[in-house]
Structure formats: structure tokens, C-alpha cells
Amino acid sequence: MTPFHALAFTVGILGLLAQPALPETPLLAALTIPALLPWRWRSIYACAVFGVLLVTWHSQALLDQRWPEARYGEEVWVQGHIASLPDVTRNTYAGEGEATDKSPSNTSRFLFETKGANFPPRIRASRYRSYQTLEGGECWRMLLRMRPPHGSVNPGGFDYEGWLFRQGIGATATVKSAERCSDNNGYALLKVRQSLIDELRSWLPASSARGLFIALTMGDTSELSRGDWDLFRVTGTTHLVAISGFNIAIVSGIAFFVIRWLWCLWPPLLLRLPAQKAAMLGATLFAFIYALLAGWEPPVQRAFLMLAFISAAAWMGRLSQPSKVLALAWFVVLTLDPLAVLSPGLWLSFGAVAAIFYVMMSRLQPPRMWISLVMLQLMLSLVLAPLTVWYFHGVSWFAPLLNLFAVPLFSLITPILLLAILLAAVAPAWGMPLMQWCAQALAWLHDGLNWLATNLPHMWIPATAPAPALALALIGALLMFAPRGLPVRVLGLLCFLPLLFPISQAPKSGFDLTALDVGQGMSVVIRTANHTMVYDTGPAFDEGFDAGSAIVAPFLLNQGVRRIDMLVISHADNDHSGGADAVRKLMTVDKELGALTATPCRDDQKWEWDGVSFEMLHPDGGEWSSNNGGCVLRIESGSYAALLPADIEKKAEYRLLKEQLYSLQADVLLAPHHGSRTSSSEDFIDAVMPQWVIHSAAWHSQFRHPTPSVVARYAKVDAQQVVTGLRGAASLHIDEHGVSTPKFAREQQFHFWNAPAQALTIDLNAVDKPKKRAKSDD
Incomplete structure (x- = not known):
């Protein structure tokens, strides 16, 4: 697998996803025929066609599962399992018909997986004003008010329908009534995570620190508020909180060095397997366990697969060709989930790893390690800045400097958090004090980020730019960190100039x-x-x-x-x-x-x-x-x-x-x-x-x-x-x-996953119905 094959595969996927409708079978057959004929570029063309066919098959299966528009608002009884950790918001008012002296009711949002042939396999459900506690993995029989996927559509805005489509969600629903059922089979991993999170909540008082603790260890961000996410965005530290490639790399890196050191303490083991290879196996295993604890969500899956491919390449001595390793990892990830190409996390994760290879594979040859780390951080900031602007409409100017300290700090604290949980479970006398200390440290960290966001001027720079300007800026970042001696390095700064002069779309008159x-x-x-x-x-x-x-x-x-x-x-x-x-x-x-x-x-x-x-x-x-x-x-x-x-x-x-x-x-x-x-x-x-x-x-x-x-x-x-x-x-x-x-x-900006535009129904004979009078005691 060469980078050119991976590029052709990606172009095929993106080309189809840009279309307003999925292609018909005759067109797909016509596209496939050249891939069967012998010619020079057949393998590259075949990769592009494979991308088109894969997305077509995957997307059509998801579209077929959608709840039909004609059945909007229909209320049906559905049995299934809660397939995610519920996102719970505490309400300050009592539920309808409930006494006001009870504890506040909850609003819960969760993924509901069904087994009935007449329902979408995955439903995003919301339950309002409920006093019942919902937990991941539980079996429930629910009366759902069903709706087909639909969201607001605006230029530059978040595509909610596209997000539902990528998640394989065929309907959204409101829970009108619910009762537990006895089918407790399956969802063992989710139940273990739910149990561990419940324990953490009982051990630690409710606070931003607890939310950060659970997010870093278990991948559950439901306790982080919108203000917390704004804080991480403004300071450029979101990638440190949401479990993905960075967190997987931390756990695997710590495991690698610890296992390598322990392996060397017993010489007979070295005769059977070199310490480095033993450490690779152990690090991959620990990363897999951590990925499971974090919920095995798509970003975590992608991070682990990338790590596994890199470890396999290192085992076979193939890291001298990192581009081929990344190309193969990219190809496998998109084969398993072709719609992941629409996810910002995929591009940010692979972009970061590619930048690390670019800097660390002896291209720049810095004289000291600390200079290498600084250059790496600057390189990552510059390379990822165009992607950040594209996906998040802005960039944090202070993030490169802050991450020079935040990355080592989070690299240190994340393993300690996991160790604290382990000790609290097996040796509470040691684990509980360590957990309390970790929570206090996270509280200080949160306060520090908040102080920076409050006192430093305009940390977040809102910005946007057309795709060509961002692509040119990405090329400029690569040129600035190109190997020494290349005369084009000075041109890197010029590639950023279009970002400073955005194209105005204001009208000339009127x-x-x-x-x-x-x-x-x-x-x-x-x-x-x-x-x-x-x-x-x-x-x-x-x-x-x-x-x-x-x-x-x-x-x-x-x-x-x-x-x-x-x-x-x-x-x-x-x-x-x-x-x-x-x-x-x-x-x-x-x-x-x-x-x-x-x-x-x-x-x-x-x-x-x-x-x-x-x-x-x-x-x-x-x-x-x-x-x-x-x-x-x-x-x-x-x-x-x-x-x-x-x-x-x-x-x-x-x-x-x-x-x-x-x-x-x-x-x-x-x-x-x-x-x-x-x-x-x-x-x-x-x-x-x-x-x-x-x-x-x-x-x-x-x-x-x-x-x-x-x-x-x-x-x-x-x-x-x-x-x-x-x-x-x-x-x-x-x-x-x-x-x-x-x-x-x-x-x-219609895509095939979007609901089509609808005309307003007009009834010329419609009249206002008289309002019903309220009952009185007269």
C-alpha cells in the first residue's frame, strides 16, 4: 500500500460523499469496468473505485434503516438496550405531576439499540423530567415518539444530520414512558465502564475536577459543561481531554518504558524475546485495555489501530518507510468505517502522527532533545492550524506555548489517574488519598486554564478561510520545517498570507x-x-x-x-x-x-x-x-x-x-x-x-x-x-x-444524507379555530 493508493482511495470516498445522491447500479458498473482491464494505473484507479463502491454500500444500508418521514411523531413501544453512557442533565424543577419536595428530575440523552426488524437499529433518545436512573447496558421497554433524522441547515454551520448519519443513527425519539425488562445479556464492557464511573462518582464530590477525572480515565465527558469545553477550545487543550490518539500514546508510551525496564531485570527473558519487542507487545496490550475502558468509540478505535500498525512496522523493522505505514493504517481505518473521513478527529490524529514522523525521522537533526521537542510542538501547531480553522472556525494563538507545558503535564497525570483508580479498587487505604490528591491537582489545573483564558487578551482568534487557502497554508508549514538546505523554506511564510486577507462576500450595493x-x-x-x-x-x-x-x-x-x-x-x-x-x-x-x-x-x-x-x-x-x-x-x-x-x-x-x-x-x-x-x-x-x-x-x-x-x-x-x-x-x-x-x-448544500427541502402546505380555506375556554368554578 503506497501513499498514492491511499490518496486514490480517499478521493473516491470524498468524491462520492460530495454528491447529492448515491449513484445507480449501471453507473457503478461503468466505473468498475476500467479497473478490470490491464493498464498502467489500474491499481490506483481500482482503489478509487473501491472507495466509491464501499461508501455506496455502507451509505445505502444506513439510509435503508432510517425512520420514514411519513411516520413522524408516531408513538411505538420498543424494546432494546441503552448502548451508551447516558448524558444526564439535572433539572431544577419537578416533573409534571410530581411533588416538588422530591430531588430534582433528570434529562437524559442516550443511544438506544433495538433488535426489532421494524425499527432502526440505533436511536438517539431523550428522556425529560424523569426520576428514574438510566445506566449503560440496561434493557428497557420504552414508548418512543419517533422522528426521522433532521437538523438545521446553514452555510458554515454544524451538520447535525450528517453527524447522525455518521453515527449510524436512524431516528431520534422522545421517551414518553418506560419500564425495565429482564434481558441483561450483552454489553458487558459498557456495564463495567458504567460500574467504574458510578464508583468514581461516589468517591469524588461533584465538580469540574471530577468531570475532568472521569473524562481522562473513562472517556465519559457527560459531566463537562459547555463552559468547560469553551475553556479547552480557547486554550487549545481540547485534544488533551477527549480520549484519542494523544491519550492512547501516553498509556502505551509509559507501558513501553516500564515493561522494557522490567524485562531487562530477568536476563533469561532476553534470550527468548528482545526487551524492545516485549515492550511493544505489552504497550499495545495496555493501549487496547485502555481503549476498551474508554468505550472503544470510533476516535479511540482509530488511534489504537494506528498504534497497532506502527508497532507492527517497528516489530518488522519497517519504520524506515513511515509513509507506507500510515497509508496502510489509513486504508484499513477507512475500510472499516468509510464515513470516518468526515470526522475532524481522523484528520487531526493522522495529521499529528504524520507531523511527528516528519520531524523525528532525522530530517531536521536538532542538536539537543529539548530543541527537538520544541520544534515538534511548533510543527504540530502550524500543521494542525489550517485543520483547526477549517473545522472549528478559529485558532488559539497561545496554544503552541501552553502545550509545551500542558502536554508533559497531562502525560504525567493521566497514568497517575489510572493508577489511583486501580489502587482505590484493590487497596483503598492508599488509593483513596491518591485519588483525592489527583482531583485537587485537576482542580488547580482547571483554575489555571480559566485564569489564562480570563486574563490573556483574545486567546481565541475566530477565523475561516476557503479550502485552497488552508491547503496552501498546510504546504507552507511543511516548507518551513523542510530539511536544511532546501531553498524553498523561506516561501513557507508567504503561503500563510492568504489567511490574513479573507475574501469578503459583502454586496457591492444594497x-x-x-x-x-x-x-x-x-x-x-x-x-x-x-x-x-x-x-x-x-x-x-x-x-x-x-x-x-x-x-x-x-x-x-x-x-x-x-x-x-x-x-x-x-x-x-x-x-x-x-x-x-x-x-x-x-x-x-x-x-x-x-x-x-x-x-x-x-x-x-x-x-x-x-x-x-x-x-x-x-x-x-x-x-x-x-x-x-x-x-x-x-x-x-x-x-x-x-x-x-x-x-x-x-x-x-x-x-x-x-x-x-x-x-x-x-x-x-x-x-x-x-x-x-x-x-x-x-x-x-x-x-x-x-x-x-x-x-x-x-x-x-x-x-x-x-x-x-x-x-x-x-x-x-x-x-x-x-x-x-x-x-x-x-x-x-x-x-x-x-x-x-x-x-x-x-x-x-444538499447531500444524500440530508432530508430534502419541503414546500409549505397552503390551505386557502383555513381559518382560526376558536380557543377553548378554561373551566371555572362559576
Whole structure:
């Protein structure tokens, strides 16, 4: 296996994954025929075809297992096993129908594996407001409300549907009722891990240190908060916490040196097997045991397989050809899981190992070991920086310096943590004090990282760049650390210049408007030639999802925006303001207006950017409810305009009709209150007369937004309507020449694993149903 064969195999996989649909059988047959004919490059071509065939077979099997869209919301009884460690969030309120004097209820998310032929084998389930404890490996019979895989789709945003597809998850579900069953067969490893984690939780008090302790030893990160992960990201230490190649290398490295030393103490053993080979076997075995304890998740599997291949090459004396060793390991890993090519961890792990080989295989020949280690760390930082920017939309400038100390520290503390667990199990008198000391050390470490993140300026640099610029930067990193004597080394710095000058996608005239797909909520980005406004930031939840960090900031960075000229929060409801904190952390915000700020919206506020007029039409200085007090913004270029009315209802609409009638006309309208029946009165619609109406509402909205009666009202004035949850982020351009046809993210960046875009159903005869009166004692 040469690097060229591995490259062709990868190109075949990536080429198919970029397609909107899987190829039909005749096309696959046509592609295969040249691989059967004798010609010079047949073996390389065959590897590419093998990649295409492998992904097609693997992907079709996963698509066939998906829960159908036609059965959305169906409630079914399913028996299966909890196939992961449940991710538990403690709620501060009692469950429905439960006494409030009980302990707080839990929200649990877990992987549920079924055996029935009529259900997807793997379901991502959520259980809310439960007082029952769920544990990995248990058998349960559950009443599940089923949903096919679906998520928000936005340029630059996280592809949740793609993540579910890679995990082999065929449905998501909400647990409505559950009862334990007696089938306790299987899942022995998961049960052992669950038992060990339960013991750790009983030994250590709840804290960030305990969460870090469990993450480093058992691979369970459920106790790490979103703030913890933000801290690791900002300081560039995420790779030290999530068990993958680094942690496997630590355990195997320590085991290698200890076993080699012990083997040499008994000379007869040396006659049977050299100490170095014995240490290789022992190190691989210990790494395998640690990988099992860490859950044998895909990143851990890849790390162990890579280690096993490198150890086998060293055993056979083939490390003089590291490129072939890595190529073979890459080929085997992708053969076992071709969708792993979409995982950031795969590229970061193999990239790091390749960089280590590049530096350590006597290419640079540093005079001292410590210089070699420093150069290695700098090399890793530079090589992995383009990948970090590509996957995580930024880079930590302090990470190279911090990792010079953090890597040795974590290399030392991780084996001690494992030793503490072992001693606590067999000799508590020794193990418990050591465990307490380790927890205290981790607490100090966490506090130190937090101090650095708080006191050092702008540790995280938000950034993005097109793939060609990042590839050029990667080449530049290799050139800078090329062997001495090559005249091209000085060109390495020049390869980084495109990263300093991102390509702007701002309009030359007028303005671009993008209504992001944030689920049930609202976030709109308006861009003129030299300015950017964010109107609302979508929701954020304690369970982990934050539209600000997952959708809004990645979209802005994808557009080449690093500074927000104005952030407008229309009102304080979570579905409009939840992501604001994350946006502030990730982006530079020059000015804020509206809720949560010292400058509220008022109807006399006007300004102009690059020939585009902005005018706040509402609220006035009166007393308004949260919804009716929302900021109503009109944006105009030439004689064409867009109107953003937040969540106002009919009372605020009446005020606008009375006092701002001649300012309401707009060609593009963000439907008030997501298309709720409490808004969009007929008089309001007649005053606006929109050409396009965008309903910022979730797919299968729990509030049934937009309501059929509202949709019918807009249809009667011939307005074209779209729902962000059905078609993804909606982008359009408005200038003095008119309004462009909107582009929708679900159609523009569609992959075969994505749910197709859906049209809005319109019933012209739909009317509001009368509300049910609440029962009274009269």
C-alpha cells in the first residue's frame, strides 16, 4: 500500500460523499469496468473505485434503516438496550405531576439499540423530567415518539444530520414512558465502564475536577459543561481531554518504558524475546485495555489501530518507510468505517502522527532533545492550524506555548489517574488519598486554564478561510520545517498570507439578508458593503445546543465577517436572545441595541449604512408585553425594503397601522411571531403587501408555526412563503433594482444524507379555530 493508493482511495470516498445522491447500479458498473482491464494505473484507479463502491454500500444500508418521514411523531413501544453512557442533565424543577419536595428530575440523552426488524437499529433518545436512573447496558421497554433524522441547515454551520448519519443513527425519539425488562445479556464492557464511573462518582464530590477525572480515565465527558469545553477550545487543550490518539500514546508510551525496564531485570527473558519487542507487545496490550475502558468509540478505535500498525512496522523493522505505514493504517481505518473521513478527529490524529514522523525521522537533526521537542510542538501547531480553522472556525494563538507545558503535564497525570483508580479498587487505604490528591491537582489545573483564558487578551482568534487557502497554508508549514538546505523554506511564510486577507462576500450595493435556520427561534444577518448587523441570535439551552456558537458565529465567519457593527436583540425571549452571549464571546461587537442592553429600541431611531436606510418603527415609550415590545426594523434600498417585526402581536400591529401606516410597505417580510395566529392580521398584511414572506419556524414546530390560517392570509395577497425549518437558511439580495430570488441552504448544500427541502402546505380555506375556554368554578 503506497501513499498514492491511499490518496486514490480517499478521493473516491470524498468524491462520492460530495454528491447529492448515491449513484445507480449501471453507473457503478461503468466505473468498475476500467479497473478490470490491464493498464498502467489500474491499481490506483481500482482503489478509487473501491472507495466509491464501499461508501455506496455502507451509505445505502444506513439510509435503508432510517425512520420514514411519513411516520413522524408516531408513538411505538420498543424494546432494546441503552448502548451508551447516558448524558444526564439535572433539572431544577419537578416533573409534571410530581411533588416538588422530591430531588430534582433528570434529562437524559442516550443511544438506544433495538433488535426489532421494524425499527432502526440505533436511536438517539431523550428522556425529560424523569426520576428514574438510566445506566449503560440496561434493557428497557420504552414508548418512543419517533422522528426521522433532521437538523438545521446553514452555510458554515454544524451538520447535525450528517453527524447522525455518521453515527449510524436512524431516528431520534422522545421517551414518553418506560419500564425495565429482564434481558441483561450483552454489553458487558459498557456495564463495567458504567460500574467504574458510578464508583468514581461516589468517591469524588461533584465538580469540574471530577468531570475532568472521569473524562481522562473513562472517556465519559457527560459531566463537562459547555463552559468547560469553551475553556479547552480557547486554550487549545481540547485534544488533551477527549480520549484519542494523544491519550492512547501516553498509556502505551509509559507501558513501553516500564515493561522494557522490567524485562531487562530477568536476563533469561532476553534470550527468548528482545526487551524492545516485549515492550511493544505489552504497550499495545495496555493501549487496547485502555481503549476498551474508554468505550472503544470510533476516535479511540482509530488511534489504537494506528498504534497497532506502527508497532507492527517497528516489530518488522519497517519504520524506515513511515509513509507506507500510515497509508496502510489509513486504508484499513477507512475500510472499516468509510464515513470516518468526515470526522475532524481522523484528520487531526493522522495529521499529528504524520507531523511527528516528519520531524523525528532525522530530517531536521536538532542538536539537543529539548530543541527537538520544541520544534515538534511548533510543527504540530502550524500543521494542525489550517485543520483547526477549517473545522472549528478559529485558532488559539497561545496554544503552541501552553502545550509545551500542558502536554508533559497531562502525560504525567493521566497514568497517575489510572493508577489511583486501580489502587482505590484493590487497596483503598492508599488509593483513596491518591485519588483525592489527583482531583485537587485537576482542580488547580482547571483554575489555571480559566485564569489564562480570563486574563490573556483574545486567546481565541475566530477565523475561516476557503479550502485552497488552508491547503496552501498546510504546504507552507511543511516548507518551513523542510530539511536544511532546501531553498524553498523561506516561501513557507508567504503561503500563510492568504489567511490574513479573507475574501469578503459583502454586496457591492444594497444589502444581503439571511434568515438563519435556528429551529424554533429567529436570527437574521444583514450585510451592506461595509457593515454587518445581526438581528437576534436564536435560542440556547442548558442541555448543550446554542445557536450563537453553532449557527450564527460559524455563518458570519464563513462569510468572512469577524466584526459585528450592530447586534440587535428584539426582545428577551430565549428563542431570540439565547445565543447572544456566545456571539459576544466569538465575535467583536461594536454596538448593541434592544433588549439586554442599555440602549432600548425606539421608534425614532434612524441611520444609514452604505446608501441603505435603517429605521426603527416600534416600540414607542409605552408599556408593552415582551412580544409586543419587540424591535420592529425596516431596511430600505432604493424603493425596495424588508421588514423585521420580531414577535409582535395584533395589539402592536394595530399601533403600527395607526401611527406608521405609510412606513409598513415592504417587499420582504419576516412573519411576525413565526407565523403565530396571534399575529399577521389581515389589515397588517394589506399594509405591508409583501412579495416574499419568511416564516422563521422549526420543522414540525411544537407550536404549529406557521398556522394554516396565517399562511392562507398571506397566500390571498399572492405572497410567496417559505419556512426556514423546511428549506434551511434563506438568503436574498435587495437593492435599487429589486429583490433577488431567495436561495435556500437545504437546496444549495444538499447531500444524500440530508432530508430534502419541503414546500409549505397552503390551505386557502383555513381559518382560526376558536380557543377553548378554561373551566371555572362559576
